[in-house]
Amino acid sequence: MDIQELYSENVRKMKSSEIRELLEVSQQPGVISFGGGLPNTGAFPVGDIKKIVNDVLDEEGDIALQYGTTPGRKKLIEEIISMARKDDIKADIDNVIITVGSQQALDLLGRVFLNEGDTIFLGSPTYLGGINAFRSYGADMIGVPLDDDGMDVDKLEEKIKESRKEGKNLKMIYTIPTFQNPAGVVMSEERRKRIVEIAEENNLLLVEDDPYGKLRFDGKPLKPLKAYDENVVYLGTFSKILSPGFRLAYAIAPEEVTKKMVIAKQSIDLCTPTFTQSIAYRFIKEGYMDRHIPRIIKMYKRKRDLMLEALEEYFPEGCKWTHPHGGMFLWATLPEHIDTKEMFKDAIKEKVAYVHGRAFYVDGGGSNAMRLNFSNPSDEEITEGIKRLGKVIEKKL
Amino acid sequence: MDIQELYSENVRKMKSSEIRELLEVSQQPGVISFGGGLPNTGAFPVGDIKKIVNDVLDEEGDIALQYGTTPGRKKLIEEIISMARKDDIKADIDNVIITVGSQQALDLLGRVFLNEGDTIFLGSPTYLGGINAFRSYGADMIGVPLDDDGMDVDKLEEKIKESRKEGKNLKMIYTIPTFQNPAGVVMSEERRKRIVEIAEENNLLLVEDDPYGKLRFDGKPLKPLKAYDENVVYLGTFSKILSPGFRLAYAIAPEEVTKKMVIAKQSIDLCTPTFTQSIAYRFIKEGYMDRHIPRIIKMYKRKRDLMLEALEEYFPEGCKWTHPHGGMFLWATLPEHIDTKEMFKDAIKEKVAYVHGRAFYVDGGGSNAMRLNFSNPSDEEITEGIKRLGKVIEKKL
Numbered sequence: 001m002d003i004q005e006l007y008s009e010n011v012r013k014m015k016s017s018e019i020r021e022l023l024e025v026s027q028q029p030g031v032i033s034f035g036g037g038l039p040n041t042g043a044f045p046v047g048d049i050k051k052i053v054n055d056v057l058d059e060e061g062d063i064a065l066q067y068g069t070t071p072g073r074k075k076l077i078e079e080i081i082s083m084a085r086k087d088d089i090k091a092d093i094d095n096v097i098i099t100v101g102s103q104q105a106l107d108l109l110g111r112v113f114l115n116e117g118d119t120i121f122l123g124s125p126t127y128l129g130g131i132n133a134f135r136s137y138g139a140d141m142i143g144v145p146l147d148d149d150g151m152d153v154d155k156l157e158e159k160i161k162e163s164r165k166e167g168k169n170l171k172m173i174y175t176i177p178t179f180q181n182p183a184g185v186v187m188s189e190e191r192r193k194r195i196v197e198i199a200e201e202n203n204l205l206l207v208e209d210d211p212y213g214k215l216r217f218d219g220k221p222l223k224p225l226k227a228y229d230e231n232v233v234y235l236g237t238f239s240k241i242l243s244p245g246f247r248l249a250y251a252i253a254p255e256e257v258t259k260k261m262v263i264a265k266q267s268i269d270l271c272t273p274t275f276t277q278s279i280a281y282r283f284i285k286e287g288y289m290d291r292h293i294p295r296i297i298k299m300y301k302r303k304r305d306l307m308l309e310a311l312e313e314y315f316p317e318g319c320k321w322t323h324p325h326g327g328m329f330l331w332a333t334l335p336e337h338i339d340t341k342e343m344f345k346d347a348i349k350e351k352v353a354y355v356h357g358r359a360f361y362v363d364g365g366g367s368n369a370m371r372l373n374f375s376n377p378s379d380e381e382i383t384e385g386i387k388r389l390g391k392v393i394e395k396k397l
Numbered sequence: 398m399d400i401q402e403l404y405s406e407n408v409r410k411m412k413s414s415e416i417r418e419l420l421e422v423s424q425q426p427g428v429i430s431f432g433g434g435l436p437n438t439g440a441f442p443v444g445d446i447k448k449i450v451n452d453v454l455d456e457e458g459d460i461a462l463q464y465g466t467t468p469g470r471k472k473l474i475e476e477i478i479s480m481a482r483k484d485d486i487k488a489d490i491d492n493v494i495i496t497v498g499s500q501q502a503l504d505l506l507g508r509v510f511l512n513e514g515d516t517i518f519l520g521s522p523t524y525l526g527g528i529n530a531f532r533s534y535g536a537d538m539i540g541v542p543l544d545d546d547g548m549d550v551d552k553l554e555e556k557i558k559e560s561r562k563e564g565k566n567l568k569m570i571y572t573i574p575t576f577q578n579p580a581g582v583v584m585s586e587e588r589r590k591r592i593v594e595i596a597e598e599n600n601l602l603l604v605e606d607d608p609y610g611k612l613r614f615d616g617k618p619l620k621p622l623k624a625y626d627e628n629v630v631y632l633g634t635f636s637k638i639l640s641p642g643f644r645l646a647y648a649i650a651p652e653e654v655t656k657k658m659v660i661a662k663q664s665i666d667l668c669t670p671t672f673t674q675s676i677a678y679r680f681i682k683e684g685y686m687d688r689h690i691p692r693i694i695k696m697y698k699r700k701r702d703l704m705l706e707a708l709e710e711y712f713p714e715g716c717k718w719t720h721p722h723g724g725m726f727l728w729a730t731l732p733e734h735i736d737t738k739e740m741f742k743d744a745i746k747e748k749v750a751y752v753h754g755r756a757f758y759v760d761g762g763g764s765n766a767m768r769l770n771f772s773n774p775s776d777e778e779i780t781e782g783i784k785r786l787g788k789v790i791e792k793k794l
Contacts, residue, residue: 001628003653006568006602008512008534014660020467041459049462050454057447062438065446065640070417100497100644100666107665115405132664137405171403205403231398243462245671247497256400263411267529268504269497273670274642 013138019128019359022344026353032385033353034372037181037328039240040303043296043375045288049243052282060278068274070262072098072250076277079284080236080250087213088227089234094255097262098272102211102237102249106133108261108268109233109251113171113205114139119163120172123151125331125360125369127181127209130174140168141362148322150187151175153194160202172205173198177225179212179327182360182371186325189222196229205257209235212327214293217301219325226252233257238280240328241293246276300328300375306382307374314390316397321372328375331357334368338396341367346395352388410535416525416756419741423750429782430750431769434578434725436637437700440693440772442685446640449679457675465671467659469495469647473674476681477633477647484610485624486631491652494659495669499608499634499646503530505658505665506630506648510568510602511536516560517569520548522728522757522766524578524606527571537565538759545719547584548572550591557599569602570595574622576609576724579757579768583722586619593626602654606632609724611690614698616722623649630654635677637725638690643673697725697772703779704771711787713794718769725772728754730765735793737767743792749785 019035026033056064071077077096084091099105106129114120116138122130124143134141142163144156156173163170175195177187187195199206208225213236226234237249251261265271283289304324311321311332321332334340340356347353357366374382416432423430453461468474474493481488496502503526511517513535519527521540531538539560541553553570560567572592574584584592596603605622610633623631634646648658662668680686701721708718708729718729731737737753744750754763771779 001597002600003602003628003651005600006510007657008508008510008515010508010512010661011657014657014664016660017663020663038464041463044458044462046454046458046462049458050451053450053454054447057443057450061441061443061446063642065441065443065642066438067435067636067641100670101668103664104666111405111407113403113405115407118405129664129667136661136664200398203399203402205400231400239464243672244464245460245462245675247666247668247670254400260404260408260411263413264407264533266414266417267411267500267526267533268665269501269644270526271498271644273497273644273673275640275673276670278642 010136013136015132015135017128017132019355022353022355025348031348031351031353032377032381032388034377034385035353035355036373036376038376039244040299040375043299044243045292048283048288048292049279052279056278056282064275064278066274068271068277070266070271071096072272073274073277073281076281079281083284084252088223089252090230091252095252095258097251097258097265098277099249099251100247100269100272101239102209102235103129103133105235105249105251106130108264109207110134110137111264112257112260117169118171119168120174121156121159122174122362123176123180124363125182125357125366126174127176128359130209131362143361143363143365146180146183146185148185150177150180150185150191151195153191153198156195157198160198170202170204172207174207174209176209178210178222179215179324182329183331184322184324184327184329186222192222192225193228196225196232200229200231205233206231207233207235211237211240214241215297215300215328216326217297217304230254241289241296242280242283246280247273248276248280303374303379303382306379307372307386310383310386314387316390316394318397319393328373330372330374332370332372334393335397336368338368338393340370343392343396347389347392350388350392352385352392354389407533410533412529412532414525414529416752419750419752422745428745428748428750429774429778429785431774431782432750432752433770433773435773436641437696437772440696441640442689445680445685445689446676449676453675453679461672461675463671465668465674467663467668468493469669470671470674470678473678476678480681481649485620486649487627488649492649492655494648494655494662495674496646496648497644497666497669498636499606499632500526500530502632502646502648503527505661506604507531507534508661509654509657514566515568516565517571518553518556519571519759520573520577521760522579522754522763523571524573525756527606528759540758540760540762543577543580543582545582547574547577547582547588548592550588550595553592554595557595567599567601569604571604571606573606575607575619576612576721579726580728581719581721581724581726583619589619589622590625593622593629597626597628602630603628604630604632608634608637611638612694612697612725613723614694614701627651638686638693639677639680643677644670645673645677700771700776700779703776704769704783707780707783711784713787713791716790725770727769727771729767729769731790732794733765735765735790737765740789740793744786744789747785747789749782749789751786
């Protein structure tokens with residue numbers, strides 16, 4: 001049987017995530033990894049979940065173990081709406097769909113909005129999973145530079161104008177305004193207001209991915225883009241504040257968009273796990289979430305501080321890095337002649353791992369940069385790992 | 398903002414499941430529904446799950462709540478391989494991918510194999526979720542009649558020949574050989590051997606969907622198609638033998654196909670819930686599954702018998718129905734002049750619901766048929782509901 005002959009054209013667009021392979025290498029024994037984007041296992045509320053699961057099974061096992069509706073459990077959606085209201089986001093039940101991680105929301109948006117060759121604008125650098133999802137629909141991705149205030153909206157406008165001139169079919173702006181992955185930066189208030197206008201003026205769907213917004217260590221919270229314009233599609237997740245193993249996230253979108261996403265999801269997986277939805281519902285409703293988030297913040301703030309101290313101490317002159325006020329990542333830039341992709345081999349020899357910068361760019365760039373995750377490693381690993389990495393860099397100078 | 402203008406061409410191919418709307422009507426208070434395809438909530442092993450969840454959280458909460466790998470937890474895959482071996486299916490770790498329900502496996506197969514307009518052959522009637530998944534990729538679906546021995550393989554060969562002559566691009570045969578949804582019939586051994594040959598001779602991917610195979614009430618088990626040919630893609634699920642709310646299923650496929658499905662899944666949702674995978678693993682490993690399946694069989698066998706008795710007693714002459722040896726459905730055929738889609742309104746007035754036959758056909762047919770689910774309703778509801786339905790039919794004679 002010749003299976004090769006049967007594959008669809010989609011297969012051509014699929015690319016195994018390069019990072020996944022790197023991450024496998026970083027799991028070798030003794031390697032300290034700043035590579036993954038994982039929460040700290042110590043930040044999982046195991047005891048709370050245990051208590052809640054028992055209640056769920058005692059009181060509504062028949063619902064929690066049965067098929068659910070495609071948009072998600074109404075009770076959980078109502079709690080999500082209450083949470084969103086605190087961020088000045090207005091939403092009704094018909095605006096929300098619960099997804100299997102935010103990755104599914106990105107995939108659904110790809111399916112509902114992208115034809116092959118359609119243009120979308122995203123950060124340079126940006127989230128790899130976003131790149132993968134949009135690439136699988138054959139999107140034409142245009143990178144927009146970031147600085148310390150997030151995506152450069154003037155450059156965004158320029159790129160939109162250029163692309164229009166070239167006759168491209170413009171569809172979407174994808175951005176992570178708060179504690180951006182990978183750069184760790186926050187979009188300024190002024191730019192937030194402006195990007196919403198740019199989307200409206202150009203009739204582009206503005207997708208705001210916000211996995212880290214609740215993990216703010218210091219500084220004043222800024223309103224999400226969604227608070228400025230109901231047409232924004234807002235993506236939230238429980239992966240960073242409860243458990244990624246539950247695979248629970250949500251999109252808040254204009255009703256007609258949610259409806260299309262729901263129809264798409266029907267044929268994709270029928271529904272998101274009812275069991276984990278039922279746990280998450282009680283986790284919010286019964287006040288566990290409000291008590292738990294400060295604990296995660298305390299832990300990650302300490303880890304960020306440790307990493308910043310270690311960088312100050314061990315990274316050679318000529319290196320710089322972002323000082324994130326929240327989230328899970330910081331972004332280090334080395335002297336220009338150092339290729340971080342090449343240097344990875346040396347790092348692994350010294351038993352330390354990171355993700356090289358180029359992985360997060362759709363159009364080159366980042367060759368001398370790296371993403372460093374501070375949420376997952378232990379405190380000791382942070383100090384020791386940065387020390388090792390400093391040595392590796394020193395040898396390249 | 399004009400969102401309409403931004404939608405992709407995919408949206409055109411999406412169709413909200415007609416059945417979902419019918420099912421909503423059937424949830425009106427007092428309505429006895431034979432419509433859904435739901436397990437009985439009394440068949441959920443709530444106490445076992447409670448015990449297991451506590452162990453999972455005590456012993457490996459850090460893994461069960463964290464991100465997992467895209468193919469799925471290795472421990473669970475190994476248990477699936479052992480289960481499959483009992484059915485004469487040989488598989489290695491690289492042949493298996495854990496999916497968010499079998500629906501996701503169907504979607505992944507669509508993505509990996511189907512270009513717009515590609516032809517696939519499936520039962521007339523067949524599973525609605527299959528029709529929806531393949532339609533969303535713009536497949537050209539050709540129905541192949543069933544009889545008491547399952548899909549008519551001679552007709553299948555004819556249709557393949559015809560389609561080749563018409564210059565169609567043939568890709569796949571999709572079949573549910575055991576306790577077919579919706580018809581409840583089982584493909585004979587002779588036909589099983591033949592359909593595997595037909596797939597090989599014509600270089601078509603043969604997809605065997607087997608959600609009900611373990612729910613056999615009587616008669617001798619037959620080998621799955623996969624046991625005859627390793628090129629078959631076999632789909633199994635935990636939805637009918639453990640909990641659909643866990644959203645856990647699996648595909649066993651040739652390694653190169655599994656690999657493509659894994660790459661596709663990376664951009665679709667990263668991974669299947671680690672939490673429910675960890676529970677399912679122990680459910681099998683610790684022997685709960687082997688003790689639990691006979692309990693479900695006992696319950697559903699009783700319900701099938703009750704439904705057959707009630708049909709015998711209350712359905713008017715001129716009606717016939719299948720006598721399934723397992724699964725969750727039977728298929729009733731009424732006198733030809735009765736349109737079951739039209740009759741649905743009358744049935745709802747009498748507070749009883751079913752799914753009309755036409756919903757399961759890609760090319761017409763089934764207008765005087767209906768699918769009756771016996772797993773979900775209570776024993777009393779089965780007798781009372783069939784009595785009501787008998788009255789509705791009588792008025793149409």
